[in-house]
Amino acid sequence: MATLDIPNQYLEVGPIVVTSPTTRCGTTLAQRLLWSSDNAFVYGEEIGHQLNNLTDQFLTVIRYCEVNEAELDDGFRRALAGAMDDWRPGLAPPAEIMLKAWISTYYQLPATLAAFGGAIGRPLWGFKWPACPPRMLSAFLALMPRTRIIYLVRHPAEALKSAKARRFVKNTQEASSFCQTWAENLQAALPLRSDPRVLWLRYEDLLAEKERAVADIEAFAGVRGIRMEAFGVKVNTFVGDPAEGHSPTQYIVPAALTEAELDAVALHAGALASELYPEEKWDIA
Numbered sequence: 001m002a003t004l005d006i007p008n009q010y011l012e013v014g015p016i017v018v019t020s021p022t023t024r025c026g027t028t029l030a031q032r033l034l035w036s037s038d039n040a041f042v043y044g045e046e047i048g049h050q051l052n053n054l055t056d057q058f059l060t061v062i063r064y065c066e067v068n069e070a071e072l073d074d075g076f077r078r079a080l081a082g083a084m085d086d087w088r089p090g091l092a093p094p095a096e097i098m099l100k101a102w103i104s105t106y107y108q109l110p111a112t113l114a115a116f117g118g119a120i121g122r123p124l125w126g127f128k129w130p131a132c133p134p135r136m137l138s139a140f141l142a143l144m145p146r147t148r149i150i151y152l153v154r155h156p157a158e159a160l161k162s163a164k165a166r167r168f169v170k171n172t173q174e175a176s177s178f179c180q181t182w183a184e185n186l187q188a189a190l191p192l193r194s195d196p197r198v199l200w201l202r203y204e205d206l207l208a209e210k211e212r213a214v215a216d217i218e219a220f221a222g223v224r225g226i227r228m229e230a231f232g233v234k235v236n237t238f239v240g241d242p243a244e245g246h247s248p249t250q251y252i253v254p255a256a257l258t259e260a261e262l263d264a265v266a267l268h269a270g271a272l273a274s275e276l277y278p279e280e281k282w283d284i285a
Helices: 027-035 045-080 095-106 108-119 134-143 156-165 172-194 203-208 210-221 228-232 259-276
Strands: 016-019 040-043 124-128 148-153 198-202
Touching (some): 016 027, 016 040, 027 124, 027 148, 027 203, 040 045, 045 108, 045 124, 045 134, 095 108, 148 172, 148 203, 156 259, 172 259, 198 203, 198 210
Parallel strands (some): 016 124, 040 124
């Protein structure tokens, strides 16, 4: 990535990103805990998708300028001098000016959300985005060095049970795809565990050791006053028909897995699950 001249006020901006290898890994609970605090507010997935699109476009411009800097600068210089003898449909400002414009554009979203958070008494802000691609997490850390990532890991069989109940997974082929995504995203995210800006947290430990886990989250993210009663709220879907993955109470019970689905867990995610849960003998039936 090119060396960018980023103003200090933008480098001070960094979200708390709550993510996981797939959906149904506990990001909603972590989000609820954080927004129950005294000084943080964590938005939902829409902000994650918007920042993803903006980051992708910014990275594309950075790469374009890196590769084409000499041509961009020469084309602008020639046109400014009055040259008319060449075909330049992509005529643009010099690469330095392009990057300066995009730096200003890119940081407006996080800077505005940070300012808004301060105005409402929640100076720490962020968003939850399950299954955020690890390459995007790395980009957030590079472009916004004060980013903090809370990475929730849940056993793939348990995540699959929840995804099946939610109707995100409707057949064995989709179960295989879900488990493969879990393993691929998790494998790609493993190098981030050594970064002090990343808190790696098993969902099962969050539930089993609530007070310790909350203390770890508060210390890691600078959050104060998380309300423990957030653990007692069971909301994991919309109000509606269970056949559509919804529930009249907004809570849907995880579904049992078939033998074929259990085989999919073992085939696509079993090895990595065994590494991450070495002390457990999981009853995944």
